Amino acid sequence: MPDFDPATIDLHFNSLVFDGHCDTLGHAVAAPPQHRDLLTRSEKGHLDLPRLREGGINVQIFACFPGADRLHACPTAAALRRLEAFYHLMRRAPDQLALIQTADDLARATPHGPVHGILGLEGVEALGGSLDLLYTFHRLGVRNIGLTWNPRNAAADGALAGTSYGLTPFGRDVVAACNDLGIMIDVSHLNAAGVEDVLAFSKRPVIASHSNARALCDHPRNLTDDQIRGIAEKGGVIAATFVSHFLHPDFRQASLNDLLDHIDHLVQVAGVDHVAIGSDFDGCLPPPELNSGEKYPAITQGLLQRGYSPEAIRKILGENFRRVFLEVLF
Ligand SMILES: [Zn+2]
Numbered sequence: 001m002p003d004f005d006p007a008t009i010d011l012h013f014n015s016l017v018f019d020g021h022c023d024t025l026g027h028a029v030a031a032p033p034q035h036r037d038l039l040t041r042s043e044k045g046h047l048d049l050p051r052l053r054e055g056g057i058n059v060q061i062f063a064c065f066p067g068a069d070r071l072h073a074c075p076t077a078a079a080l081r082r083l084e085a086f087y088h089l090m091r092r093a094p095d096q097l098a099l100i101q102t103a104d105d106l107a108r109a110t111p112h113g114p115v116h117g118i119l120g121l122e123g124v125e126a127l128g129g130s131l132d133l134l135y136t137f138h139r140l141g142v143r144n145i146g147l148t149w150n151p152r153n154a155a156a157d158g159a160l161a162g163t164s165y166g167l168t169p170f171g172r173d174v175v176a177a178c179n180d181l182g183i184m185i186d187v188s189h190l191n192a193a194g195v196e197d198v199l200a201f202s203k204r205p206v207i208a209s210h211s212n213a214r215a216l217c218d219h220p221r222n223l224t225d226d227q228i229r230g231i232a233e234k235g236g237v238i239a240a241t242f243v244s245h246f247l248h249p250d251f252r253q254a255s256l257n258d259l260l261d262h263i264d265h266l267v268q269v270a271g272v273d274h275v276a277i278g279s280d281f282d283g284c285l286p287p288p289e290l291n292s293g294e295k296y297p298a299i300t301q302g303l304l305q306r307g308y309s310p311e312a313i314r315k316i317l318g319e320n321f322r323r324v325f326l327e328v329l330f
Pocket residue numbers: 122189210280283
C-alpha cells in the first residue's frame with residue numbers, strides 16, 4: 001500500500017468515492033494472457049475487487065467496451081459477455097459486490113459497505129441500430145450509455161471521427177428513450193456537434209464520465225470551457241480522467257499534478273458541484289502515481305495539499321456523481 005497521511009486516510013475512507021469509468025470487465029472476458037479473475041488481487045492492469053477496496057472506491061461505473069475487435073466481432077455479444085462477467089462476479093462474491101439499478105440501490109452505497117457497480121455501454125453498437133435492444137439492455141441492468149466511442153456509429157459521430165455531424169434520428173431516439181427509462185447519458189466520446197445536440201435534446205442532466213479540459217490539454221477527447229459550462233448548467237458533472245494523453249500535451253510527462261490542475265480548472269469553470277473523477281482504469285495509460293486502484297487516495301491527498309476543504313473534496317470524490325445519478329435513476 002502507498003503511504004498516505006492520516007488526514008487523507010480519514011477523509012478518503014469515510015467519503016463516498018464514485019468513479020465514472022473503467023474498462024476492467026474487458027479483462028474478465030479476455031483470453032489469456034490478458035484474462036484476469038477480478039476476485040483475485042493482481043499486479044497486472046489497474047483494478048480488481050481487492051484493489052477497488054484498497055483504493056476506497058465504493059461505486060464504479062463498469063463500461064462494456066467491445067474493444068478493438070468491434071468491427072469484426074458481434075458487438076451485441078461482446079457487450080452481453082461483459083455484463084455477464086459482472087453478474088458472474090457478483091454471484092461469486094455477493095457480500096462484496098452489488099449492482100445499482102435504482103435510486104434506492106444507490107442510496108444503499110456507503111463508504112464502508114460492498115463495492116457497488118453501475119453497468120454502462122461505451123458506444124451503442126451493441127444495440128444493432130434497434131431501440132428494442134435498448135430496452136433489453138435496460139432490463140439487463142445498464143444505466144449509463146455513452147452514445148459513441150471514437151468513431152461514427154448509428155447514433156452519432158465520435159470525437160475522433162473528424163466530422164461535424166450531430167446526432168442521427170436514431171441517436172435522438174436513444175436520448176429520448178434513455179430519459180424515459182432512467183439511463184444516464186454520457187457525452188465523453190462524442191464530437192462537438194454531438195455534445196451540443198445531447199445538451200439540447202436531453203431532458204435530464206448528463207455526464208462526461210472520463211474527459212479533461214481542452215484549455216489545459218488540446219485533445220479532441222477533452223472538453224472546451226463552453227461544453228464544461230453547458231454540462232454544468234444542465235445539472236450534470238464532468239469527471240476528470242487519468243488518461244495521460246488527455247492530461248498533458250506530452251503524455252510521457254503526465255502526472256498526478258496535471259490531474260489536479262484539470263480538476264482546478266473544471267472547478268473554476270463549472271463550479272465545485274459539477275466536478276467528479278472517472279479514472280478510465282484498464283482502458284488507458286495513467287501516470288505512474290495513479291496506475292493502480294490502491295493509489296486512488298493520492299487524489300484526496302493532493303486536493304487537501306491544494307487547500308480544498310473536506311466538504312469540496314467529498315463532492316468531487318463522489319457526492320456530485322451521487323446527486324446526478326439520484327436525479328436520473330428511478
Ligand atoms: Zn473511453
